[in-house]
Amino acid sequence: MQVGSQEAPSAIDDAEARIVVPQPRGRRRGVTIIHVAKQAGVSPMTVSRVINGDPGVREETRVLVNATIRELNYTPNLSARSLVTSRELRIGVIYANPSAAFMSGFLAGVFEEASARAAQLILLKGKQGGVPTHEEIEQLIASGIGGVILTPPLGESDAVRQILRDAGLPLAVVAGRVADAISVGIDDRRAAHDMTRHLIALGHRRLGFIVGNPDQTASAERLAGFSEAAREAGVETCVAQGDFSYASGLVAGERLLDAAAPPSAIFASNDDMAAAVVSVAHRRHLDVPRDLTVAGMDDSIAATTLWPPLTTIRQPVQELAGEALRLLIDEMRAAQGKGPRCVARVLDHMLVERESTAPPMR
Template sequence: MTASRVVNGYPHVRPAVREKVEEAIKALGYRPNSLARATRTGVSQIGMLYSNASSSNLSNYLMGAFRQASLSGCQLLIEPSQAHPTPAQAVQKLVDAGVGTVILPPPLCDDAAILESLEKAGVGAVSFATARPLEGRPAVFIDDFEGARMMTQHLLDLGHVDIAFVRGDPAHSTAQLREKGFRETMAAAGLTVDETYVAEGGFSYRGGLDAARHLLGLRRRPSAIFAANDDMAAAVSAVAHGLGLSIPADLSIAGFDDTSVATTVWPELTTIRQPIADMAASAVLLAMDLARPTADPGGHVQAELQLIQRASTAPPPA
């Protein structure tokens, strides 16, 4: 009973006794069993991390999770990983707060060390938007390769052959598969990708600006640029406008995700729709399932993609 009072922060414990209990807790590496606590209180606590505060995906990610948490009667603890020296420390903060499960976005969902640390702590993990769902681990994902294939084929069908690609953060499995989808679709069409037409964008708007300046500064400019997310595609559009290029008459631009930025730039972006809000809601449901002894611990949810054609793509200049 005394140990329980110390662990739960109750007063009326003699300082000398509290110190002994805290030393024992530290030596044993003890962590409270958050799932047992949730069973007693009837409330599930789910930790949720995000890694890119400037991403146009963030609002849909959070709102989808909030909506489902409200419907399901669970509590969400949100933690930005960028607020900590390392992502592992952000995860540990949620573990220390007593969450029963954690939703991990890229690239955290692909970090073997983080997944292992959560397993040792007895905390479940749901991989969100990973491109490589693991057997036995719950995950919500899309087919990133197929999405990139669809968009590349769309540009090829319009008649483009000089297609450039702005890649995302190489630490993300999603970025790797989107680039692979682009390259293999080009190869299937009998086209060799000019490496000067592949630029680093890091999934950020600023990275997209740098990539666009490089690509549009080439002596032989591409007729189309496919960016691995909408933020980078919007940056390409901004640089193109600054150079006096007409979109899509002089340059076609395509993105990926169909975030709000896709319809706030002009012209609106052709993109691949990824239902982020619905995926976040599914992640919350999977996280709650981990607290149920009879649940399938490795449940996978694959969301459907859709190519959304808007005004930013057209046949290449004659």
């Protein structure tokens, strides 16, 4: 395995996929494939096809691109020659996710599928977990990738997707819903509805809910599922805002338990925030689940390493990542010039009951 950064998680060190992690660089010097594409008025992928002698490029486009290459004195590097072929697939993976548990499952799934497909992954992570800059994304495009897979919340960033669409690259989005790319996820609304009904069936009549990142469709869908089930049963609810991070779960948990009539059960939009609620409960000398029931979503590592283990919704993150990459590779290998394929694939979820939930004591 070829590793260019120490950021790759140890949990997936055994993956056989070739991995290259572009390092942050200063302002670009010299001419890149991006400059050639802009000057010629075509996409970087078209420039790459011309460089590689793809017979599917129109003659007038080939002449224009070659003239621009000569005019700018551009010298293609090895990366720029890595056009999608049956021998090698170069795929960009852009991520900025506050949940380490989600990313662990995602990377395990994407590396396994990449290894099986003999694909090369190029990872790009924004500084301090933020959104990568326009220049960083252009550098990734210039490396010769043939497609991109996006993790939440980047998959639903119009700005990020626009840069990639302008480059003519096929996209796959994991755990998000967009109309202009391949999307793979679960039915978040139904999953949250199922968990809420489970808590109500245990006898809870005051339910708290912690919402995830407001920029993600999954957050709104999970809140909608919770609210719908609570309304159907006529139970009391209180809601606190989080962002899927453990730190936000601590703040939200404190807020819910400080209420005049605190909930007897708190359902968090992911396991990281649910784990934070358990921590808050312990600090307040509340027993989980005797004094407070806690439930999460994702069935991440946190769900089983925590005490008590979390009742949660299993979102098959590893399978989602693998399916997204498989669909993306299939599109990259399909005939060119057909436009983007917008496939929405929904995988099954499962409610996993563990020791963090029980009937209310009061």
